[in-house]
Amino acid sequence: MLRTIIKKEILENLYSYKFTVITLLTAVLVLTSIFVMYRDYELRLENYEILRPTAKQPVAIIPPTPLSIFAKGLDENMGRSYEIRFGGQVMVGSKQQSVNSLFRLFTAPDLLYVVKVVMALCAMLFAFNTVTGEKEAGTLKLSLSNKVGRTVFLTGKWIGSFASFIVPFLLAVILCVILVTLSPMVQMDGEKWLKLGLFLFSSLLYLAVFFSLGFFISCLTHRSASSLVISLFLWALLVFVIPNLGNITARQFVEIPSVERLEEKREQIWIKEVFEILNKETRSEPDFKNALSNINSENARLIDDYRGRFNRLVDITKGITRFSPTAAFTFLATDLAGTGLLDERRLKQAVLQYKDLVWDRPIDSGGNIIGDFPAFSFQRCPLPEVLSADGFINLIVLILFNIIAFSAAYVAFLRYDAR
């Protein structure tokens, strides 16, 4: 009986208008997104090749990761060059996108964005009238008046509907992944494939949450129109409001100095030291070394203070926003792709370690450190570390949301008046 219901759901959806619209939207969006982000990745890779330092340049820079095609996250930020200058100052290069001001106004249309915003909406649109639609058509009471149990009926509907929703999406994604990874510019190893696989798996989990929520709302209401209204508002709440409001709410609990203030303080630190040394009647080598050491230690103090506050802000933000599956999915997806807060933090720590290695060498008149420098090396977070840091928790959160949403739908359906 379960198979019959699943088959019926799939066939019904295949002939429906919503399937056509949603499949078309999915195909267009996934293809466009991956194509655009692939070209963006190419540009960033080209830029990296241009900026790659020689052995005479104390510059830390990492190439973009191919997984940023799917979840760009903070990869543009992480791809900036970090040049170590006198006194241990870290000069950060501009982003290639900084000259086009429109990048600041709009969000990157990567696969992560497509899944977390658009596909989540599509999942709810697919599910909002699964029960109410049948009730309005009069077929629900006919189905339930037979010996098919509500559990089997609900499960069959869920599986059939979800399968007809998710299969076109998966096909589009797999096709694009294959096309993109055939390019010689996209170098994928075993670990990256595993991360990509896990990213797709977590996308399925995430979409299943919204699908189950749509189902649940359909089991709570008796009219498709009401179900639609509630579904759309719930979608807006979970996808936009909680994560974005959570971000600005967290800032109320942790005071962080502005970026401008920090930069001005940094500038004042080195100007003060240079001014004092140049105005000494007699200057010796130890005086210069002292001045550079002061600049380095003052900057290190600023960084430590800022990092401490920022880490607290991130923890509070994560705590607040995890009430939304969108936030949990975003953190997980970006960490898997190596473009999230986890890798951003690790990169900055690596840059500081590199700075400690090279900062106290001789400098020229332009303030540049001279000599031969070891190459900067940085590996994005390996999968076991991603999972043990926060990844596992985020995965559990998504699974929990699935269980809660489906259980709620089940309980609501058991009590549903099918007449």
Place this chain on the structure above:
Amino acid sequence: MTGTIIYKELLDHLQSLRFMVGFVLCVILTVSCVIILTHDYSQEMRDYSIRLSMNDDFLEHYAHTNRVRGVLRAYKPPEEFRPFVIGVPRDADLGSFDDNPLPAIFPPLDLLFIVTIIMSLLAILFSYDAVAGERESGTLKLMVSNSLSKAKILLGKWIGGTVSLVIPFLFSILAGGLYITIHPNVKWDSAAWASFFLLILASVTFISLFYLLGILVSASSRFSSTSILTSLFLWVLLVLVLPNLSPYVAAQLYRIPSVNKVEREAMRLTNIERDNLGRKLSKEVNERYEQQYGQIFTEYQSLSKDEVRRRVAADPGFKAMHEAYRKEFYQAWDEANRIQREKADKLRSELVTKADRQNKIAKTLACISPYADFVYVATDLSGTGLRSLSYFKRVSGEYSGLINKYLSKKSEEAAQKDPTFNENTFLDVSDRPRFSYKEEPLKDRLEGVLPYWGILIFFNVVFFAGAFVKFIRYDVR
């Protein structure tokens, strides 16, 4: 009769579940946003005051002409509209090691989000069954079978629906405005209030546009279920997809050189190459003076500052040589600076020209989406957008020019008092001109946003015309 239809539409919506849910969501969101963002704004004002006094304190002890220009800059205060519209993040491209990347992952919530996402979605929800729903319930044929023209029905539906949408929006935003009025840290003048009301007007234009889109789709469909799916499909394309794609597509269509490479080259020209050229030119000056003054000049170069002051005070001939040499020495370095700065400026301006072109392409592409047009209107009217950043750049450039003249004059005066004064000697700049920022006049901002507002009105007209044509041919049975 149109009045009756408007009244009927209004009543219908006011009694519906979607209105209640929309009203509650709108009010809660707007008021929470305004409260949180106002608190943010207070914190930013505090931070701004700290920066100003940090700067004053620093200059009191360490001001000198060689390196102080970077510190003697114009400071932009937090925009007074921040409690409503966050706009373009100012620190996004400061190139700082310690930046906050969270807004890149979760863009903050503000009035712009509420209008562009929540209100436009609400507009679609209110209008998707305006025609198809009435046909399904059988009331449409009853209306049309009377002496009521289809044009009046459509007009009544549009006005009634838009008014019922605007009610929760106005209520929320005025509640926000009231909070701003009583908050001690936010002081708006008449220009700010005028911008506020213009922003409300622009928001109503945007909301009406999506309502008309919903009616158009409804008048093109036989069933509400078809209408809602098509409307949402179009909404996703216009609001979520097209604007976000535009800068990326523009970056592909018109490529620009590597920003970092240009920056590095410009730094090399103004640092290392400048130093080399400066040394070469000043060496020529030294050689000329050695030839002219011989031993006296060689001795002069090894004297301490105190000894120079004594000789200058005692010997007029020595003083003349010292002043002439110093003038030519600094002219040599000024020349080196000028030559290298011109080369670096040429590089930078080529990049800026290309970047502007890419920007224009991206903006033009994004204009296809009413979302992008509204974002330009709202951020520029509120002084939180790209226009405000360009305006500040211009104004701070003028201030830099003023400061440069002031520093030159002060250096000359100081050099006359102390013969050993150089670019690394302390300079008292307590009487420097202070920067005071005034937002661009509202009239100019309004002129700048009129084309985009015009596009929004154009969309309204096109959607209304389309809905009208479709409705005229609609089979109401």
